[in-house]
Amino acid sequence: MTTLTAGRPAPTGTRGPSHVLADAITMLRRNLLHVVRYPGLSIFTIGGPVVILVLLVFVFGGTLGAGLPGVDPAVTGRDAYLAYVLPGILLITIAGTASGASITVAMDMTEGITARFRTMSISRAAVLAGHVVGNTIQAIIAVALVLGVGILAGFRPTAGPAEWAGVAGLIVAISFAVSWVGVAMGMQSKTVETASNLPLLLSLLPILGSGFVPTESMPAGMQWFAEHQPFTPFIEAIRGLLLGTPLGSNLPLAVGWSVVIAVAGYAWAMALYERKSVR
Known part of the structure; x- marks a missing residue:
């Protein structure tokens, strides 16, 4: 496994796949240790969606649960709205993890840690991949915990083993994609404060999609946006x-x-990393 030793010159040749993988595992371990030592971001990532879920279901659910599409007609009120809104809450959870990735990357950038990595014999892709994979793992755990809260609150999915496998695969794919965007946003940001705020735009997309209400109930312009942005098919597929x-x-x-x-997040993040590496 590659050792992170200061003073090594930056790699000039192409490193083999085994070296890149070893570097990525090293960076992933560092990222996970950071999560253990500083759990505040993870707690906020899980706690925020849980609070939203409780407020929506137990405060507004009795009214909003009437006549929702795709919900068993025998289920009404809060239970109906819980069944409808939980997939959107899960997507807010995933979007929220992008803030953690963005903040962590921005901290490494502003504290000079990333600049130090550039002087070492480490694959540049591995530095970012460690953040992405670590954040993806956090997102999966957060989604599982929020889903558990939903089940405790009365959510009753009808999925069989194949459907659950599909949900799991989709959660992993979405989390991985959003993590790359979060890492790119962290590299784009000049301060940690900006890095913490920029990914909030992602958290709005489930709200501006079919997460909380059917898109048919929205004004024409907003309905068009809701039906053509990525988080609506994410939510509808999981639902x-x-x-x-x-x-x-x-x-x-x-x-x-x-x-x-x-792909877009990876290209954006790597372009920023390469551009800032030559400064």
């Missing part, structure tokens, strides 16, 4: 897998958007 509602084109759209966002 369909968990509750057995018609998937239509939502599942392939969700997979496609995950790939597009991951």
Whole structure:
């Protein structure tokens, strides 16, 4: 495994896949240790969606749960709204983890740690991959915990083993893609404060999609945006897998958007890393 030793010259040649993998594992371990030592961000990532879930379901759910599409007609009131809104809450949880990745990267940038990594014999892709994989793991754990809270609150999915496998795969793909965007936002930000605020834009997308209310209830312009932005097929695909509602084109759209966002986030992050490496 590659040892992070100061003073090594930056690599001039192409490193083999085994070296890149070893570097990535080293950076992943560092990222996970950072999470253990500073758990505040993880607690906020989980606590925020749980608070939103409790407020929406137990304060507004009795009214909002009437006549929702895709919900068993025998289920009414709060239980109906819980079934409808939980997939959107899960996506807010994933979007919220981007803030953790962004802040961590920005801290490394402002404290000079990333600059030090550039002087070492470490794969540049591995430095960012450690952040991404670590953040993806955090997102998966956060989603599992929020889903557990939802089940305790009365959420009753109808998914079978195949559907649960689909949900798990989709959660991993979306979390991975969003993590790359979060890392890129952290590299783009000049301060930690900016890095903490910029990813909040991602948390708005489930709200401006079908996360809390059907898109049909929105004004025409907002409805068009809601139906064509990536988080709506994310939400509808997870909702369909968990509750057995018609998937239509939502599942392939969700997979496609995950790939597009991951590739775009990777390209953005690597371009910023390369540009700042030559300064």
